[in-house]
Amino acid sequence: EIMMTQSPATLSVSPGERATLSCRASQSVGTNLAWYQQKPGQAPRLLIYGASTRASAFPARFSGSGSGTEFTLTISSLLSEDVAVYYCQHYNNWARSLTFGQGTRLEIK
Amino acid sequence: QVQLVESGGGLVKPGESLRLSCAASGFPFSDYYMTWIRQAPGKGLERVSYISSSGRTIYYADSVKGRFTVSRDNATNSLYLQMNNLRAEDTAVYYCARGYDFWLYWGQGTLVTVSS
Numbered sequence: 703e704i705m706m707t708q709s710p711a712t713l714s715v716s717p718g719e720r721a722t723l724s725c726r727a728s729q730s731v732g733t734n735l736a737w738y739q740q741k742p743g744q745a746p747r748l749l750i751y752g753a754s755t756r757a758s759a760f761p762a763r764f765s766g767s768g769s770g771t772e773f774t775l776t777i778s779s780l781l782s783e784d785v786a787v788y789y790c791q792h793y794n795n796w797a798r799s800l801t802f803g804q805g806t807r808l809e810i811k
Numbered sequence: 812q813v814q815l816v817e818s819g820g821g822l823v824k825p826g827e828s829l830r831l832s833c834a835a836s837g838f839p840f841s842d843y844y845m846t847w848i849r850q851a852p853g854k855g856l857e858r859v860s861y862i863s864s865s866g867r868t869i870y871y872a873d874s875v876k877g878r879f880t881v882s883r884d885n886a887t888n889s890l891y892l893q894m895n896n897l898r899a900e901d902t903a904v905y906y907c908a909r910g911y912d913f914w915l916y917w918g919q920g921t922l923v924t925v926s927s
Binding site: 800 | 912913917918
C-alpha cells in the first residue's frame with residue numbers, strides 16, 4: 703500500500719503570507735494526487751485533482767504542483783477563511799489503491 | 812444541483828447492526844460509481860467501500876470486509892451501507908460521495924457511534 707505523508711502537521715501563517723503544504727508518497731503516483739480542504743463540522747471539499755488542476759469553486763490563490771512522490775499545495779496569500787485541515791489523497795487509475803495523508807492543520811498566526 | 816443526503820446513523824452497541832442510506836439527486840445517479848468514506852472523531856479520512864454504476868463491481872476496505880455490504884437502487888437514486896457486527900473502531904462520520912477515485916460531491920455525513 704502506498705503511504706502518503708503530509709508535512710508539517712500544523713502550519714501557522716500570517717494573513718497575506720504564503721502557505722506551503724507538502725505531501726510525499728512512499729512510491730511514485732504520477733500525477734494521481736488530489737487535495738481536499740475540510741473546515742470544522744463540514745465535509746471535505748475537493749480542491750485540486752490531477753496534482754495541479756484546481757476545482758472551479760476555489761480561487762486562483764490555491765495551486766497544486768508536483769509529480770511522482772513529491773507534491774505541494776500553495777496558498778499564495780492566506781485569508782482567514784482558509785483556516786482548515788488539508789488532506790492529500792493518492793488514487794490509481796482503477797482506484798483499487800487509494801490512500802489519504804494524515805492532514806495538515808492550517809492556522810492563522 | 813447535486814445533492815447527497817445521508818441518514819441512518821446513531822448509537823449502537825458493539826456487535827449490533829446499522830443500515831446507512833444516501834439519497835442522491837441532481838445528477839443521473841445510475842451513471843456514477845458511488846463511495847462511502849468515513850472519518851473517526853478527530854482523525855483522518857478512510858475509504859470504506861465503493862460500488863459501480865451497475866452494482867457489479869464492489870470494493871471494501873480490509874477493515875470492514877465481511878462485515879459491511881454496499882448496495883444501490885438506481886430506481887430510487889439511493890445508496891446503502893449495511894453494517895453488521897459493529898466495533899468501537901467503526902465509530903465515525905460516514906459520508907457518501909460521488910465517484911470512485913476522487914470526489915467533488917460529498918454528503919454532509921451521518922454519525923455512527925459504537926459504544927456499550
